Amino acid sequence: MPPLFTHSEITVLFRVQLWVSILLGVVFISFPFYTLYTHGLSVLPVYDSEGNEIGRANYFLLSLAVGAFGIAVSGASVFGAIAALRSLARRQQLNSSGET
Numbered sequence: 001m002p003p004l005f006t007h008s009e010i011t012v013l014f015r016v017q018l019w020v021s022i023l024l025g026v027v028f029i030s031f032p033f034y035t036l037y038t039h040g041l042s043v044l045p046v047y048d049s050e051g052n053e054i055g056r057a058n059y060f061l062l063s064l065a066v067g068a069f070g071i072a073v074s075g076a077s078v079f080g081a082i083a084a085l086r087s088l089a090r091r092q093q094l095n096s097s098g099e100t
Contacts, residue, residue: 011088018081021074028070035063 005013041060045053 007088007092011085014081014084014088018078018085021077021081025071025074025078028067028074031070032060032063032067036060 039059041058043056043058046055046057048054
């Protein structure tokens with residue numbers, strides 16, 4: 001059975017994954033700064049679906065947690081894409097030199 005994707009197609013897919021992950025990392029880094037700009041360090045009310053106040057939260061601290069999680073996920077994706085691209089380059093180099 002022939003391979004599903006060629007070497008160059010897989011390389012392009014991993015490069016796209018790398019750049020999209022970097023872009024998402026930048027977005028997640030900027031998210032806490034945007035929250036700080038819009039809400040500051042104030043503690044704001046949290047409402048349920050009926051409009052009742054159910055508690056209070058510091059949105060900046062919440063955005064720091066969400067940002068840290070997003071940076072961790074996008075960082076893992078970046079390192080995975082880099083490792084895959086290096087592995088593909090090594091495999092291509094071995095195939096071009098005649099070894100298997």
